Amino acid sequence: MKSSVEVGQCATLACLLEVTVPKPGNVHRGADFEDLTFADFAAAAVAIGPAMVAAADGRSLGDCVLEAVQATRRWCATNVNLGIVLLLTPIAASARSATSIESVHAGVRDALKRLTPDDAAQVYEAIRLANPGGLGKVDEADVSTAAPVDLLHAMRLAADRDLVARQYANGFAELFDVITPELRRNVTVCSGLADAVIRTQLAVMRQFPDSLIARKCGLAAAEEVAVAAGQVLEAATAGEEAFQETLADFDFWLRSDGHRRNPGTTADLLAAALLVLLLTDEIPQPIRL
Numbered sequence: 251m252k253s254s255v256e257v258g259q260c261a262t263l264a265c266l267l268e269v270t271v272p273k274p275g276n277v278h279r280g281a282d283f284e285d286l287t288f289a290d291f292a293a294a295a296v297a298i299g300p301a302m303v304a305a306a307d308g309r310s311l312g313d314c315v316l317e318a319v320q321a322t323r324r325w326c327a328t329n330v331n332l333g334i335v336l337l338l339t340p341i342a343a344s345a346r347s348a349t350s351i352e353s354v355h356a357g358v359r360d361a362l363k364r365l366t367p368d369d370a371a372q373v374y375e376a377i378r379l380a381n382p383g384g385l386g387k388v389d390e391a392d393v394s395t396a397a398p399v400d401l402l403h404a405m406r407l408a409a410d411r412d413l414v415a416r417q418y419a420n421g422f423a424e425l426f427d428v429i430t431p432e433l434r435r436n437v438t439v440c441s442g443l444a445d446a447v448i449r450t451q452l453a454v455m456r457q458f459p460d461s462l463i464a465r466k467c468g469l470a471a472a473e474e475v476a477v478a479a480g481q482v483l484e485a486a487t488a489g490e491e492a493f494q495e496t497l498a499d500f501d502f503w504l505r506s507d508g509h510r511r512n513p514g515t516t517a518d519l520l521a522a523a524l525l526v527l528l529l530t531d532e533i534p535q536p537i538r539l
Contacts, residue, residue, distance in 0.1 A: 252529060257345045258303035261338050264525035265295035265331065268517060271447040271539065274482075274497060275504030275513050283509045285328055294330040297321040298338070305342040311361060312372030312401075314339050319376040332380035333414045333518030336373070337425070338525055345529045351434070354526055355426040362402060362418060370401035413461045413515045429454055430523040434532055444539040447520060448497070449486075454516050455479035462514040467507075475511055478503070 252260070269291035272278045279288050301318035305311065318335040344357020374397035398404045405418035417425055432453050436446035456479045459472035478500055485496035504511045527533045 251346055251349075252306075254303045254306040254346065257306035257342050257529065258299040260345075260528040261302035261342055261525055262295045262299045264338070264521050264528055265298070265334060266292060267443065267524050267537070267539075268334075268447070268521040269295070271444045273448055273451050273513075273517065273520075274501035275509075275511060276517050277512075281505075283512070286330065290326045290328070290330050293325040294322045294334075297325050298331065298335060301335075302338060302342040305339050306346050308343075310369055310372075311339055311343060311365060312369030312376075314343070316372040316376040316379075319380050323379060329380040329382045331518075332377065332382050333515060334521045335376070336414050337417060337422075337518055337522035340422070341522060341525055341529070348529060351426065351430060351526055351530050351532070354529060355422065358426075359421045362421065365401050367397075367399045370399065370404070371397040373397070373401055411461060411464065413458055414518060424458060425519060425522055426526070428457065429519050430526050433520070433523045434527060437527065437533060442538055443533065447524070449483070450523070451513070451516055451520055452479045452483045454519060455513055456483065458516075460513040460516050463511055466510045466512075471511065475504070475513065 269277060269288060270279050272280055277283055277286055277288055277291060282288055298318040298321060301314045301321060304317065305314040315335055318339065319332060322330055322335075340358045340361045341354060343361045344354055348354040348357055374393055377393045402418055405415040408415035409419040410416075413424070417423070429450070433446060433450040436449050437443065440446040440449060456476050459469065459476040461472070463475055464472035482493070482496045482500045486493040504513070524533075
């Protein structure tokens with residue numbers, strides 16, 4: 251069983267690993283955006299650690315989400331990690347007693363059942379503070395209005411347009427039934443963790459069109475990216491050189507529209523999957539990218 255401090259360390263490490271891997275279209279140690287940099291993600295990874303420790307110690311989910319976002323905004327001028335925080339906090343809350351991926355998932359579902367109106371109010375405050383781009387306006391449970399009593403109801407309303415909200419709505423089904431197993435499999439067969447994360451990113455984008463891209467560019471654009479991600483994976487059958495060349499072309503194309511085709515939601519889900527594997531000791535140590 252991991253201590254609360256170890257849970258916080260794993261959460262920080264998951265964020266750092268996710269942003270360090272040179273994934274196509276995302277910020278990484280070799281590619282910044284104009285308004286969002288590798289340093290921002292590194293600072294945010296450290297900033298959220300204490301909130302993840304608090305979640306592991308049993309503090310309420312809403313309180314920990316809000317604390318993590320507040321800590322991030324002290325160091326970063328823009329939204330860096332709202333999606334990551336929303337995904338990691340329930341996982342951290344269930345981590346100390348977890349012994350397997352299945353037990354982490356069960357703990358997350360239990361954490362969601364314990365949500366209160368206070369949690370909803372704090373999560374809404376955190377969302378407003380983070381001020382993520384592309385949310386728009388909706389008729390019911392809009393983040394600019396008072397928080398609903400039932401946070402899960404609000405997440406269900408947003409589930410068809412936001413993959414992070416969908417995890418709350420369906421008990422983190424995609425994360426634990428599809429994404430984490432895919433990353434776990436790739437960790438065992440790929441040459442290093444970076445390759446495993448990249449191939450998982452492509453597989454996730456192919457199956458679940460990125461909702462950040464959909465918000466910024468429209469669903470058709472997200473579906474176009476999903477098709478292109480699948481084509482990169484298919485290029486792997488022609489050999490490693492063909493795969494790397496196709497991957498580089500895909501990365502260039504994603505970045506060629508002012509970073510509007512940034513698969514940011516996919517990156518958030520990968521950070522969450524990395525945390526699950528770190529907590530359950532499924533990533534070989536010492537870690538090698």
